[in-house]
Amino acid sequence: MSVQENDNEVILVHPENSKTTTKILKYGATVFSWTLNGEEQLWLSRGAKMDGSKPVRGGIPLVFPVFGKNNSDEHLSKLPQHGLARNSTWEFLGQVSANPPVVQFGLGPEFANEELTKLWPFDYSLVLTVELGKEHLKTAIEVANTSRNETLKFNWLFHTYLKIPDIEETMVSNLSGSKLYDQMLQQSYVDRQPVVSFHEELDRIYQQVDSERIIQVVDKGHPIHTVQRHNLPDAVVWNPWVEKSKGMADFEPKDGFKEMVCVEPGYVHDFVVLQPGQTWNAHQVLSKADLQYQIV
Ligand SMILES: O=P(O)(O)OC[C@H]1O[C@H](O)[C@H](O)[C@@H](O)[C@@H]1O
Numbered sequence: 001m002s003v004q005e006n007d008n009e010v011i012l013v014h015p016e017n018s019k020t021t022t023k024i025l026k027y028g029a030t031v032f033s034w035t036l037n038g039e040e041q042l043w044l045s046r047g048a049k050m051d052g053s054k055p056v057r058g059g060i061p062l063v064f065p066v067f068g069k070n071n072s073d074e075h076l077s078k079l080p081q082h083g084l085a086r087n088s089t090w091e092f093l094g095q096v097s098a099n100p101p102v103v104q105f106g107l108g109p110e111f112a113n114e115e116l117t118k119l120w121p122f123d124y125s126l127v128l129t130v131e132l133g134k135e136h137l138k139t140a141i142e143v144a145n146t147s148r149n150e151t152l153k154f155n156w157l158f159h160t161y162l163k164i165p166d167i168e169e170t171m172v173s174n175l176s177g178s179k180l181y182d183q184m185l186q187q188s189y190v191d192r193q194p195v196v197s198f199h200e201e202l203d204r205i206y207q208q209v210d211s212e213r214i215i216q217v218v219d220k221g222h223p224i225h226t227v228q229r230h231n232l233p234d235a236v237v238w239n240p241w242v243e244k245s246k247g248m249a250d251f252e253p254k255d256g257f258k259e260m261v262c263v264e265p266g267y268v269h270d271f272v273v274l275q276p277g278q279t280w281n282a283h284q285v286l287s288k289a290d291l292q293y294q295i296v
Pocket residue numbers: 081082183203204236237238262264
């Protein structure tokens with residue numbers, strides 16, 4: 001059996017390599033582990049809450065309908081940081097393919113966190129599709145506006161925590177020349193550095209990065225993660241470093257920031273707006289892959 005379901009999680013094992021697996025928690029439909037030939041690719045905090053009491057610190061939390069904390073929209077401003085999808089238990093919709101194994105999860109106001117749904121009372125339907133390839137992990141989202149008369153506006157983001165051996169030896173490539181909003185400096189500018197490197201807390205929203213740009217995480221000259229995006233023009237790059245890690249109760253060990261970097265493909269520079277009956281699709285594909293030097 002390549003797909004197993006229990007009360008809280010769904011586990012996929014690749015039929016051609018039992019050491020290639022992924023695990024998804026129904027809470028948040030959070031992918032919290034992805035092993036490629038026995039090697040874990042995602043970072044998961046040892047202090048992560050897996051019991052539904054808090055969004056998972058690590059893996060791939062799903063951000064919807066708002067990225068960060070909104071202060072201006074009448075309804076979105078009532079939601080906590082990063083919305084309600086990561087705080088809701090999703091419905092397991094089942095397996096849709098055997099090789100590669102593909103499963104789906106669904107969320108709508110009828111299943112979502114009740115308290116938060118009262119604060120953001122819109123009609124929508126989300127379907128998350130997780131595909132475990134021999135060499136990749138694809139997560140795809142479809143958002144439908146199921147209302148008869150109201151528009152739906154939202155952000156989407158895959159808050160992907162990637163596991164790395166050493167943040168100080170890590171570079172994130174292929175973002176050079178892109179406009180960004182630096183959340184630390186609270187300023188927008190164009191990144192003129194050839195690669196992103198890490199020496200302190202870094203929290204940047206790269207905006208409208210051409211989807212042809214394949215973002216890579218490079219460790220001592222080797223690409224250890226390759227992130228391809230479809231319909232996800234923005235990419236947040238984040239490492240909390242020393243102080244911010246100390247301040248997060250579920251971030252363990254405290255020096256765990258050395259072994260993680262978040263590269264978060266999303267649609268956050270603006271809202272996606274759907275008219276009644278419309279749908280929107282996007283996906284990310286994670287893999288290792290050869291080094292791609294791209295012209296910028
Ligand atoms: O602590 P959380 O709500 O999970 O947010 C974790 C992080 O998410 C994103 O990467 C934001 O850019 C950061 O500013 C934020 O700190």
